Amino acid sequence: MASPGSSAVHRPPTDEHRLLLSPSLTIRDRTSFTTKLAPETIRQILQYATALDIDYFDDPTTGHLEREGNVGSDASYLGRVCREWHDVAVSTPSLWTHITAFVDTPHTVESLASSPLQTHLRLSFPLPISVYLRRKVKIPSSLDLDEQHSVMTLLHAVKDHFARVEALVIEANTSSSLPNALDLLGDGSEIFRQPLSGLKTLALRCNADDSILQPLPNSLSPQPPHRSLPLRRSLTTLYLDGRNLLEMLRSSLAGRNGRGVDSENVFSCMPMLEAIGVNNLTCCVDGFSEELIHHFFLDILPSFQRLSTLLLERFDLEPPQYPYISSFNLEEVMPGTVPTPLVSLSLPRLIIKHTKRESIGFVLRCMARPHTIVLDGCFLSSPTPSSSSFPSAPLEGVLSCSRLVLANLPCDFDRSLPGLIAQWDGEYLELIRCTCLGDDFWTELVRLLSPEGKPGPDDGRGRLPEQTRERTRDNQHEPFLGHLRSLKVIDCPNVHPDCLMIFLSQLRRARSTTGGGSSSGFGENSRAALDELVVAGSRSPKLETGAQMKWAKKLVSRTVKWSPLNLRH
Structure with missing residues (x-):
């Protein structure tokens, strides 16, 4: 049992944290009000109150992404209602399995040693845990220079429990603050020394890409370093920012061409994937190329036999951004002119968010009639003939879902x-x-x-x-x-x-x-x-x-x- 002074949740509840009761209640009513509930009932109330619902692949009806700061209630605070609620809370590991920490708050090794993070890690043992490293403020007023340090500090604080992590969700303002996906999916020898062996969900999301301003080491290297990724049969959901995806695609191509990472160890190590999401995959991301995009749609996506959902958020392939467009025939580089369909991939659900019409048209030509198409915050209008010389991409795939x-x-x-x-x-x-x-x-x-x-x-x-x-x-x-x-x-x-x-x-x-x-x-x-x-x-x-x-x-x-x-x- 943990020492009494190790966390605030072990101190007796103070009056300021008790329920606000009606003045009309008698003294006897006030002392016996909460004891009328059975421990199992209290446990169900606490589980409902601490539930955390983050699903990037859900339809926008629920609006999870718009609920800024939706991090659930802290079980330690709810346990301060009275001593009985406190006892139920600290003796129920399932109440502490959803762990939330904020990346836009400064963290040090010393401050985390006595933080609620350690309380959750201790009281949730030995159950699987879900770790959410999120932002309190969705869009900061200025660049968060310490965000990357906070992310790495939090990951190191959790690394001894990596074997229990079944969901790891990291939201940052810029892509440079996110960790390397290949490091997280590796055997743990690169940085953290502990593998995420039971991982079911990995989500790395950013508000904007800054890879041009702060390129990753080896981001322009023609030969990615040799690595070996273990088999991840438990992984069913993968959500990556554009820069991490491009790095994995470069590794896959290098392995296929015999120059580096074996492609069987990059994407084929996740045979049970059911949902793939990509955030901020644009032609402005460092290392972007048509070859990698075609490799993703033609080779990688069809290789997942269980794949049912594809999510693309801020996916931009607008041809005028290509610096070499004048050297190609327009019909060869326009996304809207790609033959239909590119692949024999039939997905039940396609979700596209905050994406322009031309890029939507390209994606739809790569799919064979999804049953459900979700267009969330997309730009469906096309430029007028006077404002652009490029033909507009039709949305034929939308018409048949x-x-x-x-x-x-x-x-x-x-x-x-x-x-x-x-x-x-x-x-x-x-x-x-x-x-x-x-x-x-x-x-x-x-x-x-x-x-x-x-x-x-x-x-x-x-x-x-x-x-x-x-x-x-x-x-x-x-x-x-x-x-x-x-x-x-x-x-x-x-x-x-x-x-x-x-x-x-x-x-x-x-x-x-x-x-x-x-x-x-x-x-x-x-x-x-x-x-x-x-x-x-x-x-x-x-x-x-x-x-x-x-x-x-x-x-x-x-x-x-x-x-x-x-x-x-």
Whole structure:
């Protein structure tokens, strides 16, 4: 048992940390209030309160990434409610397995020796632990020069427990503050002397890349150093910043060409990967090349047999950034002109965040019809002919996915978005925190759905893609959005109920025409516009009258949920 003075959690609770009770309670009530709860009930309350939910691969409905400072409650503080709660807390290792420390706070070996970090490491033993090294402030007002030192100091403080670490998440402001992924995935001999043998999740994320300003040693070396990576069968989730990914790709290419690290020991050491994410992979990252990008999409991704999710955040391949573009034929270097598909890779879920249209088009041409596509905070508009001489990349892959999620789109896309949605041929549409869903958006969508209307141009320049022209010729009687069954509008403050009702009425009118889509699948209400309608969120509009809800139920065959409350928490 740890010594009584080793941590604040072992001191008797003070009055300032007790529950605030009503003055009307008697003295007997005050002394017996918390003792009425069974230890197992207290344990469940503490486990719920200390739960930490960080999932970069989740849909934006939950908004984990937007919850700045979401680090959960400290079990030591919750244990100060009373002595019984304290005893339950310190005797329950599972309450201490999620360990959070901040990289934008100065740390030393001496300060960490008596910190809550050591308390969590001690009280969580012998269970597996998840370590989150995060930022209190998402974007600093100035460059954090000591951030890298804080990260390394925290890792060294945890290294003796590396065998228990099953999740390691490190968020930094700049990429130079992140550790080397190959060191973390190695046998531990390079820096930490202890391997992360039970690692299931490794996430290295940064707000910006500064590799040009602070290049890594050997970043320009043509031959990476020889290394041997052990087999990581437990690793299922890998999320890397662009610079770390490029270094691994260079090592893989070097091994394949017989110049360095064996490619079987770089990516093939993780055969159980189910989700891969990349953050800040742009043409400005030191060491970026088309060869490495093609190696990633053509060779690496298809090699993972269990891969189900690909996440790309700030993925930028815009050709005008290439310094040698004038020496190539434009058709050879434009991402939008890559043959479709590049690979026979079929992923259930593709998530793209904060990425331009041209780069999105490149990714979609590398995939074989993902079931779900999430575009979060992406730039869907294309440059006008007068502002750029480069052709725009079409988003053909978006049009054929079954489930489409569009999130965090600003008002600037109220004109281009209806054209994209009108051509989409899926069943489930989710619009989340999109301020562009005003009256003009629904009016334009209604116009495009009318018999005299035409689907909006997908390329942003007034041209109709060849796929849409062929679909129009082959399905003269099928309305656009003919397969839409579910519509979810979440936290979109500019949506007016009347405009949404007009859209649903137009959609139902299109279904009621001869050969009008898939209306036969809507049960008894064969003339319904949708199978499911959900309007929710703290900023969602409310139905003004009962007549509006009654009318909505006529337009939807099964489920209508219209609530100002969040669906998920």
